[in-house]
Amino acid sequence: MAVTGFGVRTFTIKYVRRILFTTTIVFIFTLLSSCGGGKVIKKRNLLDVVQDATASSQFSEGYRAMFAFDGKIDTRWMATETTWKGWLEARYAEPRSFSKASFTCAVQEKEGVPKDFFIEYFDPVTNDWAVALEVKDNQKEKWSGSFEAHSSDRWRIRVTSVINDQGDLTISELTFYN
Numbered sequence: 640m641a642v643t644g645f646g647v648r649t650f651t652i653k654y655v656r657r658i659l660f661t662t663t664i665v666f667i668f669t670l671l672s673s674c675g676g677g678k679v680i681k682k683r684n685l686l687d688v689v690q691d692a693t694a695s696s697q698f699s700e701g702y703r704a705m706f707a708f709d710g711k712i713d714t715r716w717m718a719t720e721t722t723w724k725g726w727l728e729a730r731y732a733e734p735r736s737f738s739k740a741s742f743t744c745a746v747q748e749k750e751g752v753p754k755d756f757f758i759e760y761f762d763p764v765t766n767d768w769a770v771a772l773e774v775k776d777n778q779k780e781k782w783s784g785s786f787e788a789h790s791s792d793r794w795r796i797r798v799t800s801v802i803n804d805q806g807d808l809t810i811s812e813l814t815f816y817n
């Protein structure tokens with residue numbers, strides 16, 4: 640009897656503990672949801688995601704424009720051979736206000752890394768591209784720069800020369816942000 644009673648008590652305590660644990664989790668989740676914190680973060684992240692990407696050219700299917708916006712350093716966009724210039728555009732679901740840009744090129748000997756380039760946004764008023772920043776003689780594989788904030792759903796980098804022309808124009812990751 641004593642052993643059975645002990646077994647029932649242990650089982651009951653475990654059961655009550657599980658209910659208490661589940662209730663606490665549900666309570667915390669409800670509390671966070673009512674604050675709206677989680678929803679706001681999710682919405683902001685979705686807006687910052689590049690919806691579509693295009694480029695002046697692509698070397699092959701393995702070097703698509705979208706590969707410069709997938710968050711992976713081992714995938715990249717590359718233009719067609721022998722041009723050493725071109726542009727890479729990010730499109731967003733809604734106009735986004737940005738004041739900074741950065742890129743990373745995971746390549747050897749700075750092959751195909753942008754040297755002279757423009758950061759541009761599409762201006763719906765003039766229906767044309769506008770220059771947010773002009774960069775001359777960049778020598779870094781990991782570049783970042785800031786400029787006066789502009790709002791647009793289309794942002795791009797337009798490159799006119801590369802550091803080492805042994806490789807064609809390429810970018811592993813391009814980011815526009817604030």
Ligand SMILES: [Ca+2]
Nearest residue numbers: 706711714811
């Ligand atoms: Ca990538």
